[in-house]
Amino acid sequence: MGLKKKPAGAETGLARRRFLNTAAAAGLAGVGMAACSDKPASAPAATAQASAPHAQPNPGEGAGSIHLKPGELDSYYGLWSGGHTGDMRVLGLPSGREITRIPVFVPDALVGWGITNESKDIMGRKADGSLKYTVADTHHTHASYKDGDYDGRYAWINDKINARIARVRLDTFTCDKITELPNAQGFHGIFPDKRDPVDEAVNYTTRVFCGSEFHIPLTAADIDKPEKYRAIFSCVDAESMQLRWQVLIDGNCDLVATSYDGKLAATNQYNTENGVKYEDMMSAERDACLFFNVARIEAAVKAGKFKTIGDSKVPVVDGTRDANADPKTALTAYVSVPKNPHGVNASPDGKYFICAGKLSPTGTVIELAKVLDWFDGKLEKIDQAIVAEVELGLGPLHTAFDGRGNAYTTLFLDSQVVKWNVDAAIKFHNGDKNAKYVVDRVDVQYQPGHLNATHSETKSADGKYLAVGCKFSKDRFLPVGPLHPENEQFIDISGEKMVLLADHPVRGEPHDFIIFRRDIIKPKQIYNLDDHPQAVKSAADGGLTRKGKKVTVRMVSQAPAFSMREFKVKSGDEVTLFLTNLDKVEDLTHGFAIPNHNVNFIVNPQETKSVTFTAGKPGVYWCYCTHFCHALHLEMRTRMIVEA
Amino acid sequence: MGLKKKPAGAETGLARRRFLNTAAAAGLAGVGMAACSDKPASAPAATAQASAPHAQPNPGEGAGSIHLKPGELDSYYGLWSGGHTGDMRVLGLPSGREITRIPVFVPDALVGWGITNESKDIMGRKADGSLKYTVADTHHTHASYKDGDYDGRYAWINDKINARIARVRLDTFTCDKITELPNAQGFHGIFPDKRDPVDEAVNYTTRVFCGSEFHIPLTAADIDKPEKYRAIFSCVDAESMQLRWQVLIDGNCDLVATSYDGKLAATNQYNTENGVKYEDMMSAERDACLFFNVARIEAAVKAGKFKTIGDSKVPVVDGTRDANADPKTALTAYVSVPKNPHGVNASPDGKYFICAGKLSPTGTVIELAKVLDWFDGKLEKIDQAIVAEVELGLGPLHTAFDGRGNAYTTLFLDSQVVKWNVDAAIKFHNGDKNAKYVVDRVDVQYQPGHLNATHSETKSADGKYLAVGCKFSKDRFLPVGPLHPENEQFIDISGEKMVLLADHPVRGEPHDFIIFRRDIIKPKQIYNLDDHPQAVKSAADGGLTRKGKKVTVRMVSQAPAFSMREFKVKSGDEVTLFLTNLDKVEDLTHGFAIPNHNVNFIVNPQETKSVTFTAGKPGVYWCYCTHFCHALHLEMRTRMIVEA
Structure with a gap:
């Protein structure tokens, strides 16, 4: 890398950053090879x-x-x-x-x-x-x-x-x-909120924020118009796991952070250029840390100031840069940070979000009170919320x-x-050039x-x-x-x-x-029997029932036996099998495998699970316990007899 | 458990074994609960x-x-x-x-x-x-x-x-x-041979022995005739992974061991009773360690003394107990060991196989030279090959x-x-009742x-x-x-x-x-490009070709880019994508994921892999590198553009 050791803070500017400013593929390949050198002893110098x-x-x-x-x-x-x-x-x-x-x-x-x-x-x-x-x-x-x-x-x-x-x-x-996010591709950063931005009583998580990395056409008509591609920022309800709202944005989201007062979420962004090739994605000197004013977004949604995209019914507000230039109405604020930043993290004192530079050797410290000031019209330029931007070393990430x-x-x-x-x-x-901010390196x-x-x-x-x-x-x-x-x-x-x-x-x-x-x-350590509505609560509660080609088998396990020692079905039947583990002892889990039917699962103490499969060709299939449970574990089996 | 500490060898018989002789389910459940107690501090006494x-x-x-x-x-x-x-x-x-x-x-x-x-x-x-x-x-x-x-x-x-x-x-x-064994269910024990039983020059592994645990009907007609169920012991070729031969046997195979001279393989067996319920599987006082005379079996196969089962063409010889009573022609020998043994292991001096008793507190030491003597007609009864059967403690397994x-x-x-x-x-x-064979317990x-x-x-x-x-x-x-x-x-x-x-x-x-x-x-640490016949050896070697609805995409990866920055297919196309990783640096692996198409895989240095998938609905799908490779890893993408 050819870099000399220098005292931290000895350089007043960000001179070393220029090293990564040559976006030519050749230069980047060089960086890549250094990063991936097979000579570990020669790690780049501190x-x-x-x-x-x-x-x-x-x-x-x-x-x-x-x-x-x-x-x-x-x-x-x-x-x-x-x-x-x-x-x-x-x-x-x-x-x-x-x-x-x-x-x-x-x-x-x-x-x-x-x-x-x-x-x-x-x-x-x-x-x-x-x-x-x-x-x-x-x-x-x-x-x-x-x-x-x-x-x-x-x-x-x-x-x-x-x-x-x-x-x-x-x-x-x-x-x-599990919830699939509509209108999103490359969902990357995620962070729960820490309290409600408005309701003082809700001092716990009720929202999860999700940043999507890839910008995509919002309609099939825009497939060949990359300038129209957009990324999306989503808010999911922590309890229901349903979408609350989304924000259409410029740039590609990397990580997400949230403030302790619940008022702000942010995502650091690369490719604010909206490029579709990597050389274009790193052409600008600075990208962004994009802030979301949670209360204002939710007020806008409540006021009906949203659209929907395609088949999705999720309200989508406009968080793009041009639509949010006026701080008094802005839903979002784009704080500039050096190129292709990687990671945004909230300091535990609640004061700062810090972005790492990746292609810049810097960390950028953003003061949250000043971001709120900007939204309140008390700060002239959003970038005045940056209270430090200092060199840390090459490739800062998190x-x-x-x-x-x-x-x-x-x-x-x-x-x-x-x-x-x-x-x-x-x-x-x-x-204060005497301030020694670097304490140690390892x-x-x-x-x-x-x-x-x-x-x-x-x-x-x-x-x-x-x-x-x-x-x-x-x-x-x-x-x-x-x-x-x-x-x-x-x-x-x-x-x-x-x-x-x-x-x-x-x-x-x-x-x-x-x-x-x-x-x-x-x-x-143990489930409740009633956690599953179809729990088989005793051997007597089990058995086999048939409706046409549909067969239901209900069984319990209790070491070292399954309650049914055998059961008969016909080839081609659609079989649904419920298994409840009646053992109550901690760590006494059983398994249930059926040869050649792609069935294996475990039931923990007092747990119930079910599988549905089609009975295969006629024969005897020894269903057996796969999870070591007892001295007679090997003998713990039931015969599935499949008749023609 | 109520057992008192006693000096090893203080009991001349196997009195404690009687503890596990009560096959009643109630008694067994008791054992099970003890084995699975949630009071770890009160482990059974030494x-x-x-x-x-x-x-x-x-x-x-x-x-x-x-x-x-x-x-x-x-x-x-x-x-x-x-x-x-x-x-x-x-x-x-x-x-x-x-x-x-x-x-x-x-x-x-x-x-x-x-x-x-x-x-x-x-x-x-x-x-x-x-x-x-x-x-x-x-x-x-x-x-x-x-x-x-x-x-x-x-x-x-x-x-x-x-x-x-x-x-x-x-x-x-x-x-x-991977080879699926015909005629087998519950394939459990496995062991490679250590040399050829005949050819002195082949002092290395050429066979792998596989014991099946479950006894099954050999034809659908026998489904309801458990007395006709049989298990099978298989020999797989170590290089081709094809079946060489199988042996039809009594009992259920647990583990497998092989001798250092290549002449013997063995499997310890439970359920020599051929029972179909676990109470029946443990009714007999002794089960078996079943030995296979490898050279004789292969001579029999060579001589055409075999049958085949169902659709399988694998030669199957008869290794059941009754068919092998005469030591001079026997292919197999059933050495009796206490009930439901678990584990058979070869001692490193080449002399012994040792079976652990599971439901008996004993280890059984079988001298291999004496087993060979029996096959040679020099030992009257096969059980005379047992040179020790000593108490070790409760539930010996391996x-x-x-x-x-x-x-x-x-x-x-x-x-x-x-x-x-x-x-x-x-x-x-x-x-010699003064022989203190137990050295230590932990x-x-x-x-x-x-x-x-x-x-x-x-x-x-x-x-x-x-x-x-x-x-x-x-x-x-x-x-x-x-x-x-x-x-x-x-x-x-x-x-x-x-x-x-x-x-x-x-x-x-x-x-x-x-x-x-x-x-x-x-x-x-690195593959050879030629390991894969379809390796894409350069970006120029790649590209997209179409034959009707079938599309082939050939691409290379080299940090931080895929050779194709985009490719266009049509919705419904059957796409086969080959990806070669041209990076040669150790540990420089790339991944390739396609959103919503169930495609993700990695390519290690100089490795080639392929996937085949159906192009989904029209849109832009950012295929991206999933395996961290470079400072510009996030930017390493290619656009799959799916047109209507």
């Missing part, structure tokens, strides 16, 4: 004053050993997006162990997600009853709030491929609702916080995390994307652990063929210096995650 | 002389710290079956970190397994081109041998639900062949070895691993199933680490709802006493695994 990385585990005060003894529990939960694996993952911290994966958008053979009728109904079916989608790409997961901290009710996660939002219940760790006034930003190209003080950065930006292995710290996205940010999702693991783990794992690294941030604690391989490709104290949630 | 468990990490000589510093590599690979997740997993030991998961029998949204044409061809399609199966239940994985140790070529894994065997290449860590003469057996009901000396057990069995959390030690299944068993797959984790990890993870525990076995090192949660439900030194394999 760009500023902070000392060299600290490889020796030497945890500071507050963060204990990450190496738990057998049986010791973790202190924090982590919820991780699974990327194009399509799931959500639950990690324990500080150990870094993956405790479970939650099937969300794509089928899962273990639990029968996408196999059972109940899961198919959540996932969405085609007219013929089969699954509408079997692939997904999850990027971001965030949880519900109350009083500015997590309340342990829900988490939400996006599917970028098919523009779907899913909700996960944090009592059962299961997905209970920012986390420790609750002590420090921000931690990933530097994709430098393969570092930089710790910087927000107040000092504002002072530096205001002309090398990570290798190119980091998202990072997050314990409770970083809440008012309770506690500054203990930082996790960093590194996008190339290269030589950090035993080689497993051409497809490498990603590398989640854990860093102790309890002291002045960051201390790298551990590497953990993760199957591709997690993006974002949140980390919260274990006391936040109290998961259920 | 049954023998060995001292209490050793919870403090105090690794003995030979096994170092399990806590690797950032960047330190593991010493061992572990290949883990994924249970009804349907995959294979790769762990690093001693850290216990899961490095990757290999999609095998079920679709995987990350890599596009079950989405790409190449993977669909391996997985198997229906007549309409869709996948034949989307669920699976993998239990056992074992790797190819040379000179009695692993050679790093292949691993094989079973699917119990649909009776399929898959092969995984250990250079690319990908599945390359056995591993340390290469120093000791065996380690999981005790499901006692929630322990017992370490015992095989020679001492033989002495004890022969009347509590595990909780009910253990499979266990395995480093290189345990080879002549190079090194006795360093032992892994134990515990089937209930209960309170060992942060709660994640009603579905708990399993608990893989790692134990240092390098010293006299076992030392429990760590707990690792794993998503359900791994069963079996093998662990080998990292020097055994040298994985490929």
Whole structure:
């Protein structure tokens, strides 16, 4: 990269940014190859004053050993997006162990997600009853709030491929609702609100905001008119999971952030050029952090000032730049930030949103009070809400916080995390060239994307652990063929210096995650029989009934047996089978597989599920328990006898 | 359980076994509840002389710290079956970190397994081109041998639900062949041979043996005649993955083991009663370890002494008990072992197969030289090959070895691993009541199933680490709802006493695994362009061609761009898209997703894949890179324009 180490703040301008201003493909290819070098030892040099990385585990005060003894529990939960694996993952911290994966958008053979009728109904079916989608790409997961901290009710996660939002219940760790966003493509950023902008009593999450990345024609007539393509910003009701409203906008949405007072949501945007080729998408010097005035939008919707698009009945207001030039009526405000920014994050003191520069080496600090001032006509230009724009290093992507006034930003190209003080950065930006805003840097292995710290996205940010999702693991783990794992690294941030604690391989490709104290949630261990309206409450309640070619089988499991030792159907029958697990002991799950019929699912204690299938060719099919349950688990079977 | 601690060997008979002889359902339910108690602190008491468990990490000589510093590599690979997740997993030991998961029998949204044409061809399609199966239940994985140790070529894994065997290449860590076994249901145990029984030069794996668990009617006419149901034992060619031959047998196969001389394969059997209800399956006092004389079976097949079943052309020889009473012509030999045994394992000295009792508290040691003597007419009764049958504890399931003469057996009901000396057990069995065969016991959390030690299944068993797959984790990890993870525990076995090192949660439900030194394999990091006959070798080699409604799109990826920035098709076209990743840098993988078309897959460096889909309704679909590759990854897209 040819960059020399320089003291932070030694450059008054943003000179180094010019490095990424040459939009020619050749130059970019060079950047790309550097980013993806197979010579990990020669990571780009640190760009500023902070000392060299600290490889020796030497945890500071507050963060204990990450190496738990057998049986010791973790202190924090982590919820991780699974990327194009399509799931959500639950990690324990500080150990870094993956405790479970939650099937969300794509089928899962273990639990029968996408196999059972109940899961198919959540996932969405085609007219013929089969699954509408079997692939997904999850990027971001965030949880519900109350009083500015997590309340342990829900988490939400996006599917970028098919523009779907899913909700996960944090009592059962299961997905209970999925909504496909109309008029949207490439749904990427997602964030719940933290309180209502108007109603003081509603100091908890009732909305989830969704930014779509791809700009598309709104009618088939505009397919060949890229200048008419637009992206969309959606508001989904946190409880009903129905769309409340959408905003038509300029630019492509990346991430989403929300303010603690409920008044503002924002999305950082690249491609405000509305280009359709990547060279065009990065031609402008600055893009935007786009703010939404939630109360004004909802007032406009209430007043009928909206349109609808195509078949969708969702009210759509106009949030484009030209339509919102007057601050007194504006629904949106486009704050300019350096080119192709990546990530927007709310500081836990409620004051700032920070955008990372990606193609600019800067972080941009936007003061929310000033954004509100602009909407109120008290600030002349919206860009006056920018209170700092400082150099951090090459390829800044995302920012986390420790609750002590420090921000931690990933530097994709430098393969570092930089710790910087927000107040000092504002002072530096205001002309105090002695303000040393960069506190520390640590090398990570290798190119980091998202990072997050314990409770970083809440008012309770506690500054203990930082996790960093590194996008190339290269030589950090035993080689497993051409497809490498990603590398989640854990860093102790309890002291002045960051201390790298551990590497953990993760199957591709997690993006974002949140980390919260274990006391936040109290998961259920056993279902209630009445959770399912068709629960089979005893063996006597079960049996086989037939209506023409439609057969219903109702059965219970209780270790080590299914209540029916055999059942007879005819080849070609449409069979619906309900299975209730009557076992009440925690962790006593049973499975139910039918050979050659694509049926397998599990029932947890007191849970009921159902499957519908067509009985195959005549023969005996031993349905068996797939989930180890008992010394006689192998013997736990029932015979499905299919007659001609 | 009401059992008192007693010195090992203090009981001359198998008195405690009577505990499990009451086959009444009520009694069994009691066992089940004990096994699945939610009071982990009150695990059943140790049954023998060995001292209490050793919870403090105090690794003995030979096994170092399990806590690797950032960047330190593991010493061992572990290949883990994924249970009804349907995959294979790769762990690093001693850290216990899961490095990757290999999609095998079920679709995987990350890599596009079950989405790409190449993977669909391996997985198997229906007549309409869709996948034949989307669920699976993998239990056992074992790797190819040379000179009695692993050679790093292949691993094989079973699917119990649909009776399929898959092969995984250990250079690319990908599945390359799947074969469905005819005439079989509930294919469970699997083991490769270690050399040819006849040809001295073939001192490596050329066969894989597969035992089917479920006994089924061989013709539809026998559906209602359970006494005619039979199970089958199959031999698959290790290279072609085609069936070589099958053996019709009595009883239900559980696990499979093979001898180091290539002459014998064996499967332990429960339900030699041929019962169809579980009470009947455990009515007999003893079941069997069934041996196969490989050379004689192949001679019989060569001599045409076989039949075929139904549509299958696979030669089937008769291995039932009655047909093989004469040792001089017998193809099979049924050695009796206590009721419903679980697991058969070959000792690394090549001398013994050991069966664990499950419903009996015993381990049965069978001397292979004596089994061969019986086939040679030199041993009067086949059960004289049993050289030891000793009490180990309640619910023995599986056995591993340390290469120093000791065996380690999981005790499901006692929630322990017992370490015992095989020679001492033989002495004890022969009347030396002073022989203390039990060396140590360690509590595990909780009910253990499979266990395995480093290189345990080879002549190079090194006795360093032992892994134990515990089937209930209960309170060992942060709660994640009603579905708990399993608990893989790692134990240092390098010293006299076992030392429990760590707990690792794993998503359900791994069963079996093998662990080998990292020097055994040298994985490929980059594919060869010529691996795929349709590789797109340059942007110029690509483009769009049309034949009626069939469109072929050929494209390359090179960070940060696809070679085609857009392509136009018509709604309803059958589109086949080939994508070659021209990037050569290790770990520089790209993804390719098409919104609303169920298409997502990845291409690793120099890899080519293809998908076929029907173009949807008119509109613009931004196909994008799903696998983080470059600072301009978000901008890496191509527009699929679908015209009316």
